[in-house]
């Protein structure tokens with residue numbers, strides 16, 4: 162079997178075009194502010210791409226760039242100012258932050274109504290108990306990809322590889338809400354390969370280049386690769402050994418061009434949702 166490739170760039174472009182149409186009909190431009198601290202080069206690329214995508218879709222978007230030696234107190238003051246600004250609907254603090262800043266303190270300082278990353282404990286808690294919430298962009302993007310691929314989730318065995326607050330845990334909650342039977346596995350799980358082989362739907366989000374081999378994949382399974390790992394030779398690979406996996410999966414996302422573009426499209430979707438909820442539009 163050779164898997165069908167799930168084209169994240171195309172799905173993201175369609176989602177962004179639909180959002181741009183909805184923004185046009187709003188009569189105001191939803192406000193997004195992305196805060197970047199320091200000079201991490203990958204973050205620089207992601208933040209520029211977010212800003213460009215937001216502006217193209219008609220959002221009022223700007224990046225606030227702060228120096229590497231910004232103190233936690235100074236960053237918290239910026240977040241508080243954005244919380245108070247009525248023109249701002251969505252706030253995102255780009256991660257990773259420099260080591261001297263406690264990321265969690267910053268995440269919990271964002272007004273939950275403007276938390277377009279969906280990382281605040283209020284939004285994470287609502288998602289966990291099945292209430293409407295701003296939902297983390299990457300797992301939300303995965304759900305869009307699964308829908309675009311025609312994956313049927315009800316009663317399917319879904320395995321999430323990774324247990325981060327940003328991807329693994331919210332991913333499991335979203336799949337559970339869609340009636341999948343969900344197992345979360347991680348670096349300490351015994352017999353990872355055997356666990357993964359049980360999956361009809363496998364979401365790999367563990368941050369280990371090409372950890373998932375072809376023989377970890379059930380014939381015909383849908384494989385979503387959230388990993389974005391840069392090898393020393395500069396090549397970008399996922400958490401799944403794509404050339405092997407494509408021989409077993411029924412459908413698979415590539416890296417690049419799979420989940421990554423969806424993360425940005427879903428940030429715009431969250432910002433529009435936050436704007437509508439805040440302004441009663």
Ligand SMILES: Nc1nc2c(c(=O)[nH]1)N[C@@H](CN(C=O)c1ccc(C(=O)N[C@@H](CCC(=O)O)C(=O)O)cc1)CN2
Pocket residue numbers: 206207253254255256257278298299389397416417418419420421422423424425
């Ligand atoms: N505050 C947040 N920080 C981070 C998040 C997040 O959701 N919120 N996620 C990641 C980075 N990220 C968005 O911020 C992100 C990563 C990758 C892509 C993407 O489009 N990747 C391309 C490849 C790009 C390349 O060449 O490097 C792809 O996969 O096709 C978008 C967004 C960590 N931080």
